Amino acid sequence: MSRLAARFAKLAAENRAALVTYSMAFDPDRAASQELLNGLPAAGADIIEFGMPFTDPMADGPAIQYAAQRSLAAGGTLKGVLEMIAAFRQGDSETPIILMGYYNPIYSCGVEKFCADAATAGVDGLILVDLPPEEAGELLPSCRANDIDFIFLTTPTSDDARLPVIVSNASGFVYYVSIAGITGTASASASAIGDAVTRIKRHTTLSVCVGFGIKTPEQAAEVARLADGAVVGSAIVAAAAEAKERGENPAQAALALVRELAAGVRGARG
Amino acid sequence: MTSLNTYRAGPDERGHFGIFGGRFVAETLMPLILSVEQAYQQAKDDPAFQAELRTWLKQYVGRPNPLYFAARLTEAFGGAKIYLKREDLNHTGAHKINNCMGQILLASRMGKKRIIAETGAGQHGVATATVCALLGLECVIYMGATDIERQAPNVYRMKLLGAEVRPVTSGAATLKDAMNDALRDWVTNVDDTYYLIGTVAGPHPFPAMVRDFQCVIGEEVRAQMLEAEGRLPDSLVACIGGGSNAMGLFHPFLDDSSVRIIGVEAGGHGLDKLHAASLTGGRPGVLHGNRTYLLQDGDGQIQEAHSISAGLDYPGIGPEHSWLHDIGRVEYVWVKDDEALAAFQQCTRLEGIIPALESSHALAHAAKIAGGLPKDHLMVLNMSGRGDKDVNTVARALGDDFGGSL
Incomplete structure (x- = not known):
């Protein structure tokens, strides 16, 4: 059983949703981002999304745009990202890690080599914002050959005609982008999220995690009542960046927020 | 050279020209670009749409513009006969409006009320703002803060035309970053907004659609050259940033094997320094919705381009050019x-023609090769835009003092 499948099975047994966290590799620097990554499971992250920096993050709002710029300035590379995951795996063999980013660095590396290297490092899944089902065919065989789940995004614009196209190749879980927009901006209403999750589940048996616009423990708890997982990204990235500005430890500030979010998610169905 | 029955059949139904092109966009945008594709297919086959477009191009844009025999340049170059296709004489001063006219009619057909666009030199922004004023549509233009500074006259033109110009400060604050922000806007305003891409790049169907709207350039050249000289031109030369003026000139001639076709990229300070020559100095990658040649580092991070011409200052190129x-x-x-x-x-x-700095790249290459060609060689050079917008840049580059008036 894959780490993702095992994790969702465990969560189902506990009757609770997953807290899925996002942080950017090498933000604000390698050491701080490794400290944050290593601390996430103990702080309550059930699934970890780890951002791969890209110069042109078209789907991201300011918080993650700046994170990518800081990461690249700090020397962030794909090779370095995989080294950080390998280091994390020395202390944690159970928490699923999903790489999230854009396609070009992977295409540049070569999809076969990248997937093999990622699997060796301990990567479980991949989310590529600019690789929709229409173009994912060139990457999926390499993902499958290396037991890496390719997680597709569904959005408010994915209608009932399109959902089957998306989920037919999905594995791991289905990510629902709860707003039409970029990361870290507007938030969807609970009723809109609930309706969307219900609609997606008519087309797939996979777990559905919801992201975009979830910033507070209260919002995370609300989503945790409606879906199989709540994804928080920009708020965590911003917490680290703001701490750094104040001269405080960015990793510990982010982990403090993760603990609050985890408490929200864990108490949601109580 | 690979020999095909036709070079004009692309792209395939998924928007691919060989390995290039495609639809590498966020899922939120997929339904939108599929609906643009569907609407464009219907419009393309609708004689009423085509007739309306032709009328606007004639009455408003001022087409056909001349194919002008440049006797003094011909003499100076000392070889081939130089003809200039005068896109600079279009309303708004460049070829950009050919595409804007077509896409704005399409957007209206689709019931879209809000138009967004990116611009580098400001020519596409001005053309977009112009047709939005004409049809009474809301218009938002994304422009890099760096470009706003070096193309101030165009920024003010857009504002006079009623457009909102949003400065883009992310990245290097140039055309590439403006395109990122336009995509971010589109993904956020999916219901009422149409993204009017200004060149033969972006996700399918934009490269093919923009090409189709620009092909009026090459189609006119064909007829005009037959009238002037009784035969087809021997060579075509055009500058390339994203490549829409070049594609519009080239495409109608791709299957005429006697016609030599040359695209001129911006070499900036030279290929070992900062430049914008994606084909010569880049390699295939994925950005802004398509696979194409890109300037990038060894890790697939996109590099900043440089050209004296803001309109060519882009690290990619249209996918059909890559093919x-x-x-x-x-x-x-x-x-x-x-x-x-x-x-x-x-x-x-x-x-007595002030060319855009973009078009000046084509002129510069023609100057290099025309002298070595026979005097009966017919060369067509696309004068893609006029250079009024560039006088500040040129003055600075030449170290001229405008007496503080600029």
Whole structure:
């Protein structure tokens, strides 16, 4: 059983949703981002999304745009990202890690080599914002050959005609982008999220995690009542960046927020 | 060179020209670009749409514009007969409006009320703002803060035309970053907004659609040259940033094997320094919705381009050009900033035509090769835009003092 499948099975047994966290590799620097990554499971992250920096993050709002710029300035590379995951795996063999980013660095590396290297490092899944089902065919065989789940995004614009196209190749879980927009901006209403999750589940048996616009423990708890997982990204990235500005430890500030979010998610169905 | 029955059949139904093109966009945008594709297919086959477009191009844009025999440039170059396709005489001063006119009619057909666009030099922004004013549509233009500074007159033109110009400060604050922000806007305003991409790039169907709207350039050249000389031209030369003026000139001639076709990229300070020659100095990658040649580092991070011409200052190129490059049907070369600047001055002095710095790249290459060609060789050079917008840049580059008036 894959780490993702095992994790969702465990969560189902506990009757609770997953807290899925996002942080950017090498933000604000390698050491701080490794400290944050290593601390996430103990702080309550059930699934970890780890951002791969890209110069042109078209789907991201300011918080993650700046994170990518800081990461690249700090020397962030794909090779370095995989080294950080390998280091994390020395202390944690159970928490699923999903790489999230854009396609070009992977295409540049070569999809076969990248997937093999990622699997060796301990990567479980991949989310590529600019690789929709229409173009994912060139990457999926390499993902499958290396037991890496390719997680597709569904959005408010994915209608009932399109959902089957998306989920037919999905594995791991289905990510629902709860707003039409970029990361870290507007938030969807609970009723809109609930309706969307219900609609997606008519087309797939996979777990559905919801992201975009979830910033507070209260919002995370609300989503945790409606879906199989709540994804928080920009708020965590911003917490680290703001701490750094104040001269405080960015990793510990982010982990403090993760603990609050985890408490929200864990108490949601109580 | 690969030999095909036709070079004009692309893209395939998924928007691919060989390995290039495609639809590498966020899922939120997929339904939107599929609906643009569907609407465009219907419009393309609708005689009423085509007739309306032709009317606007004639009455408003001022087409057909001349194919002008440049006798003094011909004499100065000392070889081939030089003809200039006068896109600079279009309303708003460049070829950009051909595409804007077509896409705005499409957007109206689709019931969209809000138009967004990216712009580098400001020519596409001005053309977009112009047709939005004409049809009474809301218009938002994304423009890099760096470009706003160096293209101030165009920024003010857009504002006069009623457009909102949003400065983009992310990244290097140039055209690439403006395109990122336009995509971010579109993904956020999916219901009422149409993204009017200004060149033959972006996700399918934009590269093919923009090409189709620009093909009026090459179609006119064909008819005009037959009338002037009784035969087809021997060579075509056009500058390339994203490549829409070039594609519009080239495409109608791709299957005429006697016609030599040359695209001129911006070599900036030289290929070992900062430049914008994606085909010569880049390699295939994925950005802004399509696979194409890109300037990028070894880790697949996109690099900043440089050209004296803001309109060519982009690290990518339209995917069909990448394909034509790889199969060898079109030759792609590059000229440097200073060569373009010299050509700018030469054309202005000899012909009384101030060319855009973009078009000056094509002139500079023609100057290099025309002298070695026979005197009956017919060369068509696309004068893609006028250079009024560039006088500040040129003055700075030449170290001229405008007496503080600029």
